[in-house]
Amino acid sequence: MEYKLALPEEVLLLVSKPERYLGNEVNAVKKDPTKVDIRFAMCFPDVYEIGMSHLGIQILYEMFNAREDTWCERVYSPWVDLDAVMREKKIPLFALESQDPVLEMDFLGITLQYELCYTNILQILDLSGIPLHAQERLYLRSVPVGDGRKTGAADACAKNGASGGTSIAEDEKEQGRELLVGEGAPIVVGGGPCAYNPEPIADFFDLFYIGEGETAYDQLLNLYKSCREKGTTRREFLRQAAAIPGIYCPMFYKAAYNDDGTLRSFTPDTEGVPKRVVKQVVTDMDRAPYITKPLVPFMQITQDRVVLEVQRGCIRGCRFCQAGMIYRPTRTKSLEVLKKQADCLLLESGQDEISLSSLSTSDYPELPGLVNYLIDEYGRTKNINISLPSLRIDAFSLDVMSKVQDVKKSSLTFAPEGGSQRMRDVINKGLTEEDILRGAADAFRGGWNKVKLYFMLGQPTETEEDRKAIAQLAEKIAETYYDTVPKEQRVGKCSISISTSFFVPKPFTPFQWAVMYEPGDYLGFAHTVNQEVKNSLNHKSIRYNWHEAYVTVLEGLLARGDRRVARTIEAAYADGSLFDAWTEHWDWERWVRAMDETGLEIDFYTKRQRGEEELFPWDFIDTGVSKKYLLEEWHRALRAEVTPNCHVRCNLCGAAKFRSGVCFNEEEGCLKTRAGSEEVYVYPREGCNPVPGIHIPEGGGAS
């Protein structure tokens, strides 16, 4: 039987989990490479079982492959065992479906889901033989596999645009002519949440796609084809691409800094390149492309189920949450569409579990109808599990959960995020202690006795008392159990587990101005909670665990970093950093060395109080939500004032400019925002009459 493998069989039989590198899964798309115009490698820069669990890539995979002229394939990070073999044997990284080298592709799309994957991005480029820097790729077709580790920190400094413009490009200009579209390495394009501050990795990318992938990729691919036909240079293609809404091409922007190190200006230096990049938004979720042929992996992956996205965005406005801001406005799918999509996903995959996905599933208005449909059609008769993450605990959700899971075995999850009511008001988590205790009491009555609690430590204005309140809340929940459940009905103790993570301020959130702490401080915070847990009456029912502190600080650097951070990332990678999101591979010492070698002062990024007027590296991106609104929210946070959610009233954040979702009034046929009790109409939809006497709020996001 004929088949093609990029890796020798001996290697496949030697490494752990060879299934990671084979492709050939059910519903994987195979095309004849001679009959397509565009080869697109879509990469999740982590190991297969993590990357395969990601929804966004599957949507784009199918969307791209729906184009007859395009073959989209997948690429994941080779695990450390294979990584070593590929370096030793100089085997270039390949796409799963065709097993062809990534270097031969037209595009390499990399999804950026968390900051700790940044060194893995360099691994992907390096093992592919793709020059690490976008500037080099204008002149240089390829580099030897694994050479990226050879460059020391000094080289990294010299090669990164940040340290003084485009020296590398100048050097190579003398060596040769500029490459044409299609001649050299693939166009490297990044997308996903971390693309909302692409600056720390800007030097490594030709393009970033800001926003939701469903809208503008066709334009980009069509432009690529026409540029290649015309024989334009790679640089000229990038310049034209930068004019497509949502596309950011870092090499055409110049950053200048003040003496104190803060950003002075950030401007395009090339004609036709916009000052601001507006994020892309799907306006009609029902008509947006969705998965009809889900990939079915052979090996067990992290989220081994089909995923039904019920809505995008979140009405809540928690002030720490980046997703809650960048995915505004909240847009739902209709019940009818969701039923059809669920049928299709389950039929085509043969999976035995379906999960509802959104930032806050309880806020989906037709949730009861959807859940009852799934239970009746699949749960009862076909042994399909129904998984309902991110539900608020209330009477409805408890009823549903008791139908879809084994109450005795499962645990209930609360995410109060803050221990004290004051803290929850600061972060705008619309959840009161009363809600939590009532939910817990209902759950205990319903037969559950395991509760998980999630909190964050190190949030703005947080005090010793707020930290202790975490343990105190757990204690109250334990007491609720013993008060609610009579002794004869108890099955052992109740089990309450507290997990705390350390808060990392993210761009485009009200907390983007917040300061971080030293790793030692964070551990001190966790110690306070731990002591308070030990001192509580029911401490035997309560378990506490906390996250790593050093990795939090690194995340903080990468999340709010600027272009100058790139050389540090490169130096850390050259020194061996890889899979930083994996505790067993992550090494703080490497990063310390990298910072020392590249002269990076981490406190500038993490512990410095940013000024309210300060220009941030990510301010050139327009997410709809205005900086003015974020600042107002920051002030309200400092005063511990809550802001109502988008269903209660419009707070004029600016996302209404996208004319969709929760900002749109179906009955009136107009978009509306509401200030207080007074209804205010703004941005009449095309084709409908403007409402007289309306007030249009300032900015609309573009302040």
Add this chain to the structure above:
Amino acid sequence: MRMRIRYSKQGLMKFIGHLDMMRYFQKALRRAGIDVTYTEGMSPHMSMSYAFPLGVGMTSDSEYVDVDLNTPMPPEEMIGRLNESAPEGIHFIKAVQIGITKAEKGMNQVARADYTLSFREGYEWDTLWKEAFAAFLRREEILVIKKGKKTEKEVNIRPLIYQADVSGSEIHLGLAAGNENNIRPELLMEAFAREAGYSCTPFMFRINRDEVYGDTGNAQEHAFVPLIDLCL
């Protein structure tokens, strides 16, 4: 009703391990809309069993899995539906109805398996090995150490070798298989190599499992029948 399904596993599917194949097969049955019986209890699972798990790295023309159906379906339709969504390398060949007693379960019937071995490029032995191999097989006793999970014992595997021919560069072996006397083809080749002074690594042979048999004979005389023919 219990059905036995025969399929082949070729090409790069050889890297998919047994547990993942079981997971694959459950999903394949659901995609095909075949109404399989589930076990009772809190976490119901499909009522199905594999006759003879295949090791990673081996290909096979004859994999057997028995499934219990809630709703009968004509065998041809089952095979057609399963093939519709089968990945490259998996081909469903035949389905037959079998008995439901414990003794009729595939895993309890397995008595012999045939294999074809060939050398991977660069791992070939010198030209003299064929003669040495023939001499090796002419002996009445071939003693090997079989390692169990806890035990190690010396076994004479000669009576458990039912066939051993060399044709061209291929070695055809018929070996005892199943719960009682299972002889892996590598075990035999290692025993020979050790004795004849050839190097032997687990990787050096491509191994295909050609067929798996039950035994309808008695202690004196075997009568091997392919599992697919042990039907109602």
